[in-house]
Amino acid sequence: MPSVTDMANDALAKLDTIIANTDGTVHRLDTTNSELNTLIAAVNAVHATDAAGFTNLAGGLAVIIDRETETNYWLRANEKQNETMICWLATIADVLCRQLHRLNDQLAVQKEMAQSLDQIRDTFELVYGKETVEVLRRRELLQKIEKCCPPPTPPVEHCFDGCPAPRIEPYPTKPTDWTPIKFQTPPR
Numbered sequence: 001m002p003s004v005t006d007m008a009n010d011a012l013a014k015l016d017t018i019i020a021n022t023d024g025t026v027h028r029l030d031t032t033n034s035e036l037n038t039l040i041a042a043v044n045a046v047h048a049t050d051a052a053g054f055t056n057l058a059g060g061l062a063v064i065i066d067r068e069t070e071t072n073y074w075l076r077a078n079e080k081q082n083e084t085m086i087c088w089l090a091t092i093a094d095v096l097c098r099q100l101h102r103l104n105d106q107l108a109v110q111k112e113m114a115q116s117l118d119q120i121r122d123t124f125e126l127v128y129g130k131e132t133v134e135v136l137r138r139r140e141l142l143q144k145i146e147k148c149c150p151p152p153t154p155p156v157e158h159c160f161d162g163c164p165a166p167r168i169e170p171y172p173t174k175p176t177d178w179t180p181i182k183f184q185t186p187p188r
Contacts, residue, residue: 080166
């Protein structure tokens, strides 16, 4: 049987092994704790980067929404101007159409009148030769008088009222002081 000394030495050797193992475990725990602290710092940096990214995204979207609102404003203004131009074009088309109808009617009347006047003139020149010469002399005299003292011209006829032009106010642009937040790179 082993002696008490052998048992004590055996127990002491086992205690020394336990102490050595405990020191190794403490060293490993310290290393693990240090690595966990590094990991926590990296996670915090990623969290800060995410927060900055969401802040950047929110600010950038706010600026984009504001610019889209301004774009919509100018599109509505352009639409009003287009409506005015369409109104003018419709009015011009209406006036031109009415003029065309009147000119066509007038042309037909003038052709009939020209034929009738040619017939009457030819008849009168044959029947009233002496009087025709007197009429031509008077016309020549009247042309000289009108050249010297022209008759007053009648005022220009008012055709139509114009289309109302839209009054477009300048867009109240909001100044933006938004700038992206700088990201922090996580430690490695």
